[in-house]
Each structure stands twice: as structure tokens, then as C-alpha cells.
Amino acid sequence: MAEKTTCQYVERCKGVNGLDKVILREVRGFSAEVYLYGGQVTSWKNEHGEELLFVSNKATFKHLKVINGGVQICFPQFGSHSSLEQCGFARNREWCIDPDPPPFGTSSSNKAFIDLILKHSEEGVKNWPHRYEFRLRVTLGPGGDLMLTSRIRNTNTDGKPFTFTFSYQTYFAISDISEVRVEGLETLDYLDNLKNRERFTEQGDAITFESEVDKIYVSTPTKIAILDHEKKRTFVLRKDGLPDAVVWNPWDKKAKAMPDFGDDEYEHMLCVDATCVEMPITLKPGEEWKGRQELSAVPSSYCSSRR
Template identity: 65%
Template sequence: MPLNIVHDTDGLPRIILTEPTGSSAEVLLDGGQVISWKNERREELLYRSTKAIWKPPKAIRGGIPVCFPQFGNFGSLEQHGFARNRLWSLDSDPSPLPLANNQSSVDLILKSTEEDLKTWPRRFELRLRISLSAGKLTLIPRVRNLDSKPFSFTFALRNYLSVSDISEVRIEGLETLDYFDNLMHRERFTEQADAITFDGEIDRVYLSTPSKIAIIDHEKKRTFALRKNGMPDAVVWNPWDKKAKALPDFGDEDYKTMLSVGSAAVETPIVLKPFEEWRGHQELSTVSSSYCSGQLDPYKVLYGFH
């Protein structure tokens, strides 16, 4: 089936993915970025800033930006790398993944340009498959080394999630883990809380995380389940009030209704030999959860839903 590509009022071409139950996703070729994911009730599941800047090559604040070949300032390049500021192309040859000919998947590709080689002299192909199914959004990133020598990189998919009230949200699955605290010069700490809750700014990279993490939104009675492979770390970010006011592309009050929980490979860079390929896998799904009868069992969320 042909891809549905539309041009909205902002002029940026976007790909619309739909599936039979009525959910949808929107993907920009600019940055290879998912900017919308709606459930079958047309509720937006991803956060997008009320002050988002829609001018390439500026990455849009929200959705799911792709951070490559560097995440954060863990390297010499611009923060979060350059992939999110480049124009991607449709990928006509996503092998060895099987061709996705239905309307609910799209394959994108970003290749190194001569301009990129000046700042990061490595020849690569970065591919991204985005697939939509009922209650689920799957991203499969792949990086291939086209150079004659090995190179290393860090990587992240930053998932900006829409929540009802940040003070009513908790994350389960990161207890007892070590993390880098970016608010404390990347100093390493160990998480002491039973679950992560929010009452101020947070900017952390949790290390060696499990493949499943639950983001539980009490007020919306909804849980996001994040499943990931090939990206052992998890990025947790909320700017809170002061930082929100200082960021030009972030609404002053937006911090109350968003939380970024991303899949990442940061602590240990990925090393690729010539013509070797790395593949990651991320699956975001939603589960309805009721709190009338007491606590939701996080293990049911993490292990009981497929």
C-alpha cells in the first residue's frame, strides 16, 4: 500500500501511519522523528511542546527524536548528535528486515554526507523502521559502518510521553540501579527509591536497565510499557518550572504534562567493525490500569502483557 505523505500548515512533509482499530502515528522526514502517536480514541500519547519550533534543521521539541552519533554531551559533537537535524529519505531496501509493504510501517534512512564527514569523519548508514499496531509503536534503529576502520557511537531514542500530572506519575523498573546525574556534573549515584516519582527537575541516565520499564500515570489510569533491546540505558528527563521557562522552545507550564523516558546506549559506546551493523529495538505500548482496587502490580504490567 502506498505511504500517505501529507504537507501540513507548517509545510513539513509528514508520513501518516494508520491501523484498523483507529490509532495513528505521524513521522517527519526532517530528523526521522515521530511527532504524534494517537490511540484508537484519538488521544495523543506523545508530548509535543506548545512552543515547538517548526523550522528545519531545528529538531522539534517532543515526539521521539533520534540522537546519533552522540547522546548528550558525552562527546565532541553538538548535543544529541546531528541525526535529528538532518533530512532523512525513504528507504527502499531495508534488508535484512523483510519489506514492510503495509501502510502501518515506514522505513527511513540517513546516510553520511560530505558535510557530516567534516565534523564526524565516519561513513555510515542509519536506518529506522517505525511500525504501528493496535496499542503499540515499534522503532527499530540500525547503524551500519561503511568505513574501512572501526568506529564507536552513542545512541538514544528520547520518548516524550504525554501524562496527566507529573506529580501523579511513577516509573517502576529502575529501582536499585546506578545512574549518571546530569544535574550533578554526571556524578554516579545509586537509586534508593522504591519507584521514581517527581517533585523537581530530573535529568538522569540510568545504567544497565532491564528490558522492560513501566511508566504509570495514576490520574489517566494508563501505563506506558517500554520494552527495549540493544539500548541498555534509560534517560529520564523533566525540566520542572525554572528550566521550562528558560528553554525557548518549551511551554512554561508544559513540564506538568510531560515526561521523557528514553532508550539509550550511553555508558558503553557501541563499536562497529567495517561493514558491521548494530540493531536496536524499542516497543512502546499502553495498558489501561485501574487504581480503584488498590495498587497496580507492576509485574503484571512488565511481564503479563504482550
């Protein structure tokens, strides 16, 4: 099934191992792929067909296994600090195409998009005893920007609120981790997951990489830049409703310990995530939360004025 216009089209088809996916395309050559399993973006290509997201060559495209890479939806928790499965269950569930999406507050003209929905299941209630509706819109803009907008509503009928943390765990494809720097998080406080979430303050005028990093930056700006010197490309991450940001690279030792990750693949990926983790979100029945992440890829000169 394909829905086409003169500017873009949306196609539903089968992906790896027969999993359902949706392809978003734009007439100038931009594209994105979204798997219904996990509600996960697994590909985002520019007009030259270059892949901008990292997915491991060893990624498992099977139910009950997380697809390692792309943009993972981490809900209702991010991390492994409770009895819930690590980084929540949303990335391990089959999402449905939303037959009746609410207005998302932005014009859909000249954009290819898909609306997905995830609701509670009786089986899932055993692990997380709440009812919810999670609506996700994935949009490919006419300039190639990739936008993810999440709306989470508490639909409990017992009057109980629920609390959650959230992340768009985003794996960027990069030339070489030693050639990359992150700007926009300088001088900010962060929680170091490698040191039991001890709090520190970032030093220096940019973040560079020479060993494993797993940091949660708090109270971050709405724009973060990831500069890839070798490719002369800058990823710009803009976010709304997500005050924190995670920066992660497993480096060599941890990469070798992950069965669905290549030993040397850490050199060609970097996670920078729009996140809400320091101050969890609480919703009363009927209340809704909205969080958005927008990604663009531009020539590196775009951010040279910051130096």
C-alpha cells in the same frame, strides 16, 4: 500518495510549514505521524484519538531546528560531552524513504510501517569523519503499539571503526508530573547529569517527581513502566540492544529558559528513553548494530501486580 490495505494504510503528505511527513493509520483508529526531517515521530494516538506523545506548543518545525518533543533520534551521540552538536545530528537532518530496506526480522503483515534511511554527506563528514548507513523502521502494530527499529552500519572505506552513543529520546504526554511514577528502575545505579554524572543508587520502590531530574540509569531491564494515576494509563516501554535508560523532566526553572518550550509544559511531559550511553558502541567497517524500542499504552491495572 497513499498505500492502503484492508487493515491499515500509509500516507505521505505535507506537515507543518510544508515539511514532509508520513501518517501511519490502523483500522481501529490508532495512528502515528513521522516527519522525514529528523526521522522523528511527532504523534502517536490511541483508538480514541488521544495523543500519547508530548510535543511542545512552541516547537519549531523548521530545518536546522530540532522539533521539541515526540521521539527524537539521538545519534551519533547522546548528550553534550564532545565537539558534536548536542544529542548528535540525526535529529537535524532530512531523512529519505528507504527504497530498498533489508528484512528487519519481523513480519510486516497487519502492520503499518515506514522505512527511512540516513547516510553520510560530504558536509556532514566535516563534523563526523565517518561513513555510515542508518536505517530506521517505524511500525504501528494492529494493537496500537509503536515500534522503532534502528540499524546502523559502518560503511567506512578507510578501514576505520567508529564509536557512538544513541538514544530514542521519548516525550510521553502525561496528566500531571506529580501524578506519575516510573517502575522498573528501582535499586539500580544511575549517573546524575545534574551532578556531573556522579554515580548513585536509586532508593525506594518507584520513581516519583517533585523537582528537576536528569538521570541515566545503567544496566536496566528490558521493560520499564510509566504509570499515570490520573489517566489510569500505563505506558510500557520495551527495548532491545539498549542497556541504559534516561529519565528527564526540566521542571519550572529550566522550562522557562527554553525558547521552544512553554513555561508550564513540564507538568504534562516526561522523558523516558531507551539509551546506550555508559558503554559506547564501536563498529568496524561492515559491522551493523541494531536497537529497538517498543511502546504500548494499557490500563494501569496491567502493572498492579507489581505492587
